[in-house]
Amino acid sequence: MKTIIGFIIAINLCFVSLAIASPEEVPESKSEQSHIQPQVIEQVRSLVDEIAKRRTEIQTLNKKLKSTKIEADIAELEEKKQGLQRQLEGQYDALEQIATGTVDLTLFESPSEKNFSWQSELEEVFKPLLYELKKLSERPRQIERLRSEKNSLKTRIKAANLAIEEIKILIGVVEAGKAKKALIQMLEDWKTRRDELVNRAQLVEFQLNEKLDNDQSRSAVIINALKGFITGRGTNLLLSLTAFFSTFVLFRYLSHLLERLIGKGRDRERRFFARLVHVIFQLLTVIFSLFALMATLYALSDWLLLTLLIIILVGFTFALRKSLPLYVDEVRLLLNLGPVREGERVIYNGLPWRVSRLNIYSDLVNPLLTGGRIRLPLGVMLNLVSRRWSRNEPWFPCKPNDYLIMPDETYGQVVLQTPEVVQLNVRGGSKLTYSTRDFIAAQPRNLSEGFGIFINFGLDYALQDNITSDIPNQLESHLRLAVTEKQFNDFINELRVEFAEAGASSLNVMILAFFSGEAASSYYPIQRFLQRATVEACNEHNWVIPFNQLTVHMDAPEASATQPAPLELQETDKLS
Structure with missing residues (x-):
């Protein structure tokens, strides 16, 4: 057994080494740099100026915070500082997004520490699968999201311009004083808000143009996806399936080899032990084949396929729980301990059969029928009952070329008998066909015996x-x-x-x-x-x-005068 396991591990290591030795998939770089449009450069310059302005404003607020001692003024200045700080961070993020293009910057964010939660851990397990499913529709969703955000920003910018115009009109009619000063400050706030919306709209426009410019045709997308699958996950799938089937074939070969070695002779105990070894090897074949499949995927770090395999195995386990009693009966049948046993006689579809072999698909044999070998699954065999048989028992009422007489006095020669039909060659050269079950039920007379x-x-x-x-x-x-x-x-x-x-x-x-x-x-x-x-x-x-004759008896002449004589018909040998 140690030698077998070592051989299987060696095979799997070969598959893994082949996968590691294969060149990694490297994204193709653009052969030509895309031309940067002038408005993009203008956006960068504008953002740099805005960033410098916000930093100057923050420094000014810091000086005021150091010089003032009034709590109310300090709170107001801190609030303004935080607002400017948020604006500075947003403008810097916008500048970084334009500079880096379509790179997803969230990939570089540091994950935050969380307390243990089995829901979170389960999400981590299924995250590769969800990520791959999300990735399939990522580009269309990003384009649609950018378009929706662009339309929303346009509406908000239009509303902000309308609000600025209304504030300007109100400032023109208000006299100088605190009210006018407050309206002027409000106007500045709205202008700042509008500028932020304009900057965000320019960023969204830039990202949308980048996505649309890099968009490929459907055929190119399909071809690239197919190439990526073949060179990536397709190779992993091929290697893992090769490990699975190689392990499966190896254990099946060892099972048949041990069954032949142990099952020699007609000793009942040896036959039972051979069957027990066969059932155990069937179970080990499934376990080690799945282990080889999972080990190969683990060595190749293909978490998506490994997650899918785990989901399938878990679902199969839950389904197996309800049908476990049926499998117990099937195991008993494979061990030759069930209602049907190897070598005995069983009736199936009204015909007698000899159980030639009990297995996942059992063989039934009738030696007198053409094509008299059928395969039945264990589920069907569980509904049958076998018995020992005598060598004198017939397997069919006749053999090919036998002469029969049917109950309706039909005389003919058997030309074909199969599990489905029996054909007789009757007088005149014509053929008469019966279903096999009806033929047996008719109980024909076999003249050839x-x-x-x-x-x-x-x-x-x-x-x-x-x-x-x-x-x-x-x-x-x-x-x-x-x-x-x-x-x-x-x-x-x-x-x-x-x-x-x-x-x-x-x-x-x-x-x-x-x-x-x-x-x-x-x-x-x-x-x-x-x-x-x-x-x-x-x-x-x-x-x-002799032959049958008519006898006529007539009464005396005297009686005939009064009434006619009756006629009496009798069967006799002579005329009386």
């Missing part, structure tokens, strides 16, 4: 003195002599002539002839021959063959 012919022959009552002794012996001798000249003479087993009964119009003798199955093809010719030979014997010995 031997048959008997019984002929009831009537002689005249004038032969009554010799009908029980001399006549049967003479008729039997005549028939035996006649049979010797025929081709079916070698197949006759017994020939007898016996007195049968005294009939209403004849003395009947019974001709009994028994033949082996080789004479089945001459079944009807033999009947005709025996009839003809019997008539010839009657002619030779002057034996009268």
Whole structure:
């Protein structure tokens, strides 16, 4: 076992080394730098000036904070300073975003420390999967978000300009004083707010243009995605599947090898031990194959495929929990401890079968049927019951080329018998087809296994003195002599002539002839021959063959004068 595990680990290490040795995917750099538009340079200059202005204002506020001692003024100055600081940070972020292009700056933010939470940990586990799903629609979503934000900023800038115009009108009609001073300060605040919105709108416009300029055609996107899959995750998937199937094939080969080595001989205990080893190896095959698959994905650091595999295994485990009792019964069946056992006889679809092999797909065999081998899953085998059988038990009522007589007196030769249909070649060269189940239910007579012919022959009552002794012996001798000249003479087993009964119009003798199955093809010719030979014997010995006659009885003449005489019909040998 240690050697097997070492070999499997060596195979997996080979796969991992191949994956590590493959060149990493490097994003293609642009062959030509995109031309920077003049308005972008103007935006950069404007932002730099705004940043310098905000820094100067913050320094001025810092000086005022150091010089003032009034608490109310200090609070007001701190609030203004914080507002300017937020404006400075936003303007610097905007400048950094324009300078770096479409790079996602959130990737460089330091993660904050959080307390342990199993929900958070579960999110971390599934984050690679969610990230890949999100990545599929990332570009269209970003473009749509930028367009929505652009429209929103335009509306807000328009509203800010309208507010500035209204404040200017109000300042023009207000006299100098505190009110006018407050309105002037409000105007400055609105201008600052508008400038921030304009800067943000310019940034959004720049980002949107960058996304649209770098947009590719659908075919190019599909081709690039296919290339990325083949060189990246496709290679990982191929290596992991190769590890899975190599481990699976190796354990299956070892299972069959050990089963042959242990299962030699007909000892019942050895056969049971071989089956137990087979079931254990089936389980180990699945476990080690999955382990090889997961180990390869782990070594390749492909967390997406590993997460998908874990989800599938968890779902399969929950599904397996409900069907576990059924699998227990299937394991018992594989161990040859269930209701169906290997080598025994079972009835399936109305036909007898021998259980040739019990496995995930079991083999049932009927040696007398064409195509008489079927495979059944364990789920079907659980509904059957087998028993031991005797060597004398038939597996089917007939064999191909046998001659049969059906209950409706149809005579024919079997040309085909399968698990579904039985075909007979009847007189005239036509074929008659039965379903196999109906054929067995009809209980046909198989002449090829031997048959008997019984002929009831009537002689005249004038032969009554010799009908029980001399006549049967003479008729039997005549028939035996006649049979010797025929081709079916070698197949006759017994020939007898016996007195049968005294009939209403004849003395009947019974001709009994028994033949082996080789004479089945001459079944009807033999009947005709025996009839003809019997008539010839009657002619030779002057034996009268009676026939039915009408006898008319009439009353006396005196009675006929008064009323007509009735007619009475009787069967007799002579006219009375």
